[in-house]
Amino acid sequence: MVMKSEIQVFREYIRGRHLRRTPEREQILQEILEIQGHFDVDELHLRLRDKGSKVSKASIYRALPLFIDCGLVREVDFSDGHWHYEHIYGHAHHCHLRCLGCGEVLEFQEPELGRLEAHLAREYGYRIKGHQLQVQGLCATCQEAE
């Protein structure tokens, strides 16, 4: 299966909606693609700053919903008072296991959830759009430190 590149997906999305392709948006997307794992707006903004980009936080906040809407990025909830994000296009759907002590985040697959979605659709007449599963606990190191 050949996949379109993320930039390609974004450009088609932009064109299809009579939005505009701007260097700011593409810089932001480029940076997101280079980040391993999760990020928040502050981190993203700092990384762009460090590379000499002058993109404002407002533009980041304005761009993220676009990336989410075209399926490149999703919001991740770590229950710490602000949003985190990760790029998902081309990545297998996964869930997060987070250590309450040190904040480490592991990713894991849970294939059962596909079956669950199908079951919920049948049972309640819903068209399922997505799900998030977060698990919290203490990693081995933080258990000892207790």
Next chain:
Amino acid sequence: MVMKSEIQVFREYIRGRHLRRTPEREQILQEILEIQGHFDVDELHLRLRDKGSKVSKASIYRALPLFIDCGLVREVDFSDGHWHYEHIYGHAHHCHLRCLGCGEVLEFQEPELGRLEAHLAREYGYRIKGHQLQVQGLCATCQEAE
């Protein structure tokens, strides 16, 4: 199995930590117990107002972590910019299916998740403390309205 009443649980928690039993806290807890389903701080505050209580929002914000800490209440994430809560003591653990159109929230059980927790504990050496699973979709009515 006989369970302690929620008020009892809370009073013991308070006593055990040299905190103080106040009418404000007990009014808030009482009100939470009467709410069917989920609530947020604003709703809770309004309901208390309507009953003639003068409890401030600040006190509600200060009381909620106590209820959560003693296992009576938990946070629920609807990804809409602020926290929701529900009382859980004596209720079976459940997950939420939310309609993105009208906001309807259904609850369902997912017994597989217990097995998943055990698996994660074994696989990664974690001591699991909890999990949340949210599913989003469109209910039958909102599918038609599209």
Next chain:
DNA sequence: GTGCTATTGAGAATCAATTACAATAATACC
């Protein structure tokens, strides 16, 4: 009762996220 200190309400402060606005720049059309 008395003293210690946790708790309260009111309002100020904080912080992430959104918005207003004037300037800029991407696209469509000639």
Next chain:
DNA sequence: GGTATTATTGTAATTGATTCTCAATAGCAC
């Protein structure tokens, strides 16, 4: 290519949820 249209930008102000400060109050231990 030039021009008009209007989406997008950065800045700064604003919002809205939550937390904090502070002086007054009121539980609880003795």
